Amino acid sequence: MSNQGIAPGKVRITHAQAYKDALISNEISKSPEVAYRAAVNGWNLAVRSLRGWPRTKLPLEQRQKIIKLTESDFPTEFLVDLDRLIFCLTNPDPLAEDGRAKALRPATLQQYRRQIIRFASELVHAGVPVKKIDSVAVLLTPEMAERGLRQMLTRTENKVTKMISEVAALLRNLARITGQCDATQKQLTKIAARVAAQPQRGMTAKNRTRLRVLQNDKAMLRLLGLPERLYKNPPAGKANAYTKALAREDAVAIAILLACPIRIKNLAGIHLEQHIQRPGDGRAYLVLIEDDLKSERPIEFELPKDVLRMIDRHLASRCPHMCPAGTPWLFPRRDGTSPMVPSQLSARIKQRVFKATGLAVNSHLFRHIAVMNWLDAYPGAYEVARRLLGHSDVSHTINLYSGLEVKSATRTFADLMEAKKGRRK
Numbered sequence: 001m002s003n004q005g006i007a008p009g010k011v012r013i014t015h016a017q018a019y020k021d022a023l024i025s026n027e028i029s030k031s032p033e034v035a036y037r038a039a040v041n042g043w044n045l046a047v048r049s050l051r052g053w054p055r056t057k058l059p060l061e062q063r064q065k066i067i068k069l070t071e072s073d074f075p076t077e078f079l080v081d082l083d084r085l086i087f088c089l090t091n092p093d094p095l096a097e098d099g100r101a102k103a104l105r106p107a108t109l110q111q112y113r114r115q116i117i118r119f120a121s122e123l124v125h126a127g128v129p130v131k132k133i134d135s136v137a138v139l140l141t142p143e144m145a146e147r148g149l150r151q152m153l154t155r156t157e158n159k160v161t162k163m164i165s166e167v168a169a170l171l172r173n174l175a176r177i178t179g180q181c182d183a184t185q186k187q188l189t190k191i192a193a194r195v196a197a198q199p200q201r202g203m204t205a206k207n208r209t210r211l212r213v214l215q216n217d218k219a220m221l222r223l224l225g226l227p228e229r230l231y232k233n234p235p236a237g238k239a240n241a242y243t244k245a246l247a248r249e250d251a252v253a254i255a256i257l258l259a260c261p262i263r264i265k266n267l268a269g270i271h272l273e274q275h276i277q278r279p280g281d282g283r284a285y286l287v288l289i290e291d292d293l294k295s296e297r298p299i300e301f302e303l304p305k306d307v308l309r310m311i312d313r314h315l316a317s318r319c320p321h322m323c324p325a326g327t328p329w330l331f332p333r334r335d336g337t338s339p340m341v342p343s344q345l346s347a348r349i350k351q352r353v354f355k356a357t358g359l360a361v362n363s364h365l366f367r368h369i370a371v372m373n374w375l376d377a378y379p380g381a382y383e384v385a386r387r388l389l390g391h392s393d394v395s396h397t398i399n400l401y402s403g404l405e406v407k408s409a410t411r412t413f414a415d416l417m418e419a420k421k422g423r424r425k
Helices: 013-025 032-049 076-090 106-125 142-154 162-177 182-194 205-214 217-224 226-232 241-259 264-268 305-317 342-357 365-377 382-389 394-401 406-424
Strands: 285-288 299-302
Touching: 013 032, 076 106, 076 162, 106 142, 106 162, 142 162, 142 182, 162 182, 205 217, 205 365, 217 226, 217 342, 226 241, 226 305, 226 342, 241 264, 241 305, 241 342, 241 365, 264 342, 365 382, 365 394, 382 394
Parallel strands: none
Antiparallel strands: 285 299
């Protein structure tokens, strides 16, 4: 822009687009799109950060193609019918024919609503006028179901994904719940069977690779010792009261995950009075009830004394840097009104572990680590692993973790053979 004699105050989006064209035509960069977006983002950062910089913000189109329409794009009749359906699933009638005896969990209902809106949006992209989608039943006709699913398959090069399989299964289930005719139910059942995803066999290759690194004793010790090191010695540099409290909060989160392999949603939602119970003898338990857990099976862990001391020291020193006094959540939002968003806490944990240890460990991997260590010590002891994770069925635990105990099992077998050789001598 300077070479063109254009002052910063006169820069507009047309100049930015001309810069992009120059990058492409002159082959200035191997990745002109990346260079262009970096330049525009840098400009907009200057708008926000630099005093005296022109206030003109340059628009940058999203790279992600928007598929799902907003709810307001659909007819009111459809939204009213959808609300009625969600209400019925929230307040089931156990005496009704094919009725559910128990209400679905709020998270499940939210997922259903998202998937229904997403599928309705796919139909619109497939050419169905949005005004024709005036009820949930419209989505449940075999013709519409196939049309919407084929539209979804065009985005995946005709490869069945977990989302496509879940949407097809949801349409099948909704046809039964809403009392569609037998012919419709049978046809949707056939469609769902055609796009049924194969059940996952064992752990993903990425998680196995990450766990393989942690089978090294030195790497595992780096992770196990991280909470205490992080709590006592927060990262140096621009450390102030807030950043130190933030490090202690992360240390507490990691310490709990190492001792209690719970899901990140349950970790983020720990309530100091509801979930941490102290019987009065110096011990403390992390107690999760049916409503807290995906499997709807209660589970509790006795908190190790070092973890409990860390929690108590953090609670005594976190105010006012992390939250107001009297906040009942262990991991609160900064205004103390509610618990932290699970995804935010998860991202912090992953980043903190990587910076401190170089290990790629996300919040869910702590559950895998717990089972890996257990099966390494006790090969084949899947029932205890099931209880540790709160799974409903031991077959699910075996399917997910079969093979993790191979190292320990082969070592035990080698010791057995060596012992037999010794007896032969």
